[in-house]
Amino acid sequence: VTAAARYAAPLGLAAVFIAFFIATPNFLTPGNISDLLVSAAILLVLAMGQQLVVTVAGIDLSVGSNLPWAAAVLGFAYSRGWGLAASILLALLAGLVVGLVNGLLIARLNMTDFIVTLGSLSVVSGITLLLTSGNTVPVNSDGLRGLALDGIGPIRWFWVVAFLVAALVGFLLFRTRTGTYLLATGGNLDAARESGIHVNRIRLLAYACSGLACGLAAVLFVARTGGADPSLQTSLLLSSIASVVLGGSSLFGGRASVLGSVAGAVLLTSLINGFTLLGISQYYQPIAVGAVVLGAAFISRFQR
């Protein structure tokens, strides 16, 4: 029963690949798959952060504004000539700080995760607008452009970043004691607390990691769009949650699948990519994405 459900995302991904392969000769080409994976990288990094939060039975809605916020900090620092390395470091730090604040409010003050991150979604978006006066800050850097376009031979830098993040999260969750604590905290908070796990610290860690992932995703975002755009990234936020759910992780915590979330993120990106190749109207794309998420929810009923 569980087998098909557990591998819903990889199976779905395979089905979508086959469908697009039949539909258009332009889909399964090295060039297009290379581009597809680059397009998926930003979402994938966000989904990995979201994965950790979902593992502890939480949700991080602040992703939608934390990413533009970290991007804006990068743009702010870079446009003042502080150098690329320092700017990137500041962007990572900016994302981490938001994650830490979320974590403190949720874990220490015991506030509801949904409301806290909904609140910070709005607050951080406002701070970003203040920092940038609502303008896009151009970041004209050959280094960042190289990050977006180049790589080691055919291996693009974006894949390397996304792969490393996924490997790190997978290692953390399934190969370390912290990972066991994360899963235990999400599975049953009270039981975990009674067995001596510092559940507050563990939950704080999850939100901090999600914040850091936003910072990293922001660097990729700026590299790809050549500037820091202060507008909310709602579609990335929703897709990051959808990827994790598609991957078979439980929103009630305690069950995580890094491979599933990766497949989920690539699946969502493939849908958009394939539809673009086929020239299917823009208006159908959200329907397809939503249908896939609903399908995943249906299949996860068979999971125990």
Added chain:
Amino acid sequence: MNTPQRALAALVAAGLCVGVTAACGRGEQGGPNESGSANSDVRIAIVTRDFTNPYWAALRDGAVAEGKAAGVKVTVQAGENETDSNGENAKISTMSGQDYNCFGVVPVNSTNVITPLAPVARKGVPILNLDTQIDANASQQAGVSYASFIGSDNLAAGRQAAQALMNKIPGGTGKVAILQGIAGEQNGINRQKGFTEASAGKLDVVATQPADYDQAKGQTVTDAILKAHPDIVGIFAANDTMGLGAAQSVRNAGLTGKVTIISVDGITAALQAVKAGTLTGTISQYPYAEGQMAVQACARLVRKQPVPPRVVAPIALIDSSNADKAIAAFPQPFTPYDNPLAAK
């Protein structure tokens, strides 16, 4: 059949359905975003911000119609909304891997499309910059250049809007408010600049507020402005959707006819509002014509014919005197215009 098998079977069936329906469309006339045959020598990719704004939908329709008329392949794609820089980006990079031999791009902001266009430029495929100017320095540094810029003169549109407002306001002077678009968006900045230049010393701008090109926001902001400055006689909105919001607000306040409203774009809803008298006038731009010109320019570029480096799309003031004509001719301009790209 037990449950896992059933789930798997359903999944495979679903996959096949998608495959089959999609396969049926292969090689045939595509959806509303596509025209022309795949084996044409000219294969044009046009990417804009989104299709929820009627302005970009009109650009798409113009490009697709021209593609059909000229028998060249045209595909138009877009992001999800006015600020979806990353989504638009993904569309460009997906299309850059295909065999399109000319690109026309409307950027979200001055820099977002440069990186994905770099591989296009490297292949030597000509690129047109449509509607909104892309940062020239950053482009050059990334090795991207544009064969031509096709768009309306937004400075002129702003100036014309100021002129229209002064003509319509009794006495030609008074207090006015400006509704701005998304902060930092170049077309909006130019429209406001043109407006300010042409109205300097004649109109007294008492409020300048951004309403993000959004109708509901335009209405809310105008509500607030009318409360703070009940004596304004005119409003300049940097696009039609905000102008329509302002018109609604003015009507709710019972001030229709007392507050003159001029906006820019010429979308259908605005033309209707001008006809109905809620909106005083709109400086109509012609995204439909812009889309047509983009396809014409691409066809010339692929066939190694010269294209002027800057093509200015027509604009016109639509007020109660010519709203009917404008609606009848929509989406085409109702007066002939000078098109340097038209086939001779």
